[in-house]
Amino acid sequence: MVNVIATQKGYSGLRIRDVGDEFSVPDEMFSERWMKPVDPKWKPDTKPAAKAKAEAPAKTADKPDTKPAA
Template identity: 45%
Template sequence: MVNVVATTRGYFGGEVRDIGERFSIPKSIMDDKKRRPSWVVEAGGAAAEPQEPESNGGDGLAGMKVPELRDYAEQHGIDLGDAKRKAEIIEAIEKAQAGGDGGDDDQIEPFGDAPKPQTAEPVRATNEVNDALGATQPDWVAPAGAAPTQVED
């Protein structure tokens, strides 16, 4: 197992992993470039920078292209304002990450915008039996006197 740190929010092992979260990945997955999550770095002795994901250029935000920077800002809830040039976009992202006006990605609740479950009465089929007994009857009832038997493989 290899200990890793998430650089962006991602999904691994049946769980959503947040930025900066430490968890373990099997060494076989970490060694395979096709299966390894691109959003994790090894949690070695040096502290990883979780706010700036590694990109194709390897230079953090400076290595990203303008569309990638816009996507990054949108994913982290950062308002770019009137920023159009790459330098302006990077400045807005860095200002928001430093605690300026902009994205409060620490305050974003995962799946916070998901619709709330509706609590409604179950659908009741109408027929004479249900009307007489006042409840929906089960689809199947075990025969009388039949004891459950253990099944062996």
């Protein structure tokens, strides 16, 4: 959780937050668009996203050079 201050009107925790409101949000819900952290040293998680799995090879029926089934 991170303590934040609303820099614009926004919606969080089933409530509308006005400019200047101080409240807590889970780290993954932090939005730089309308929040700033109370602690200036806090930084959003910047871990790289997990790599997507490689695409599965095309099935025989998906390949254009095969004949359709009879």
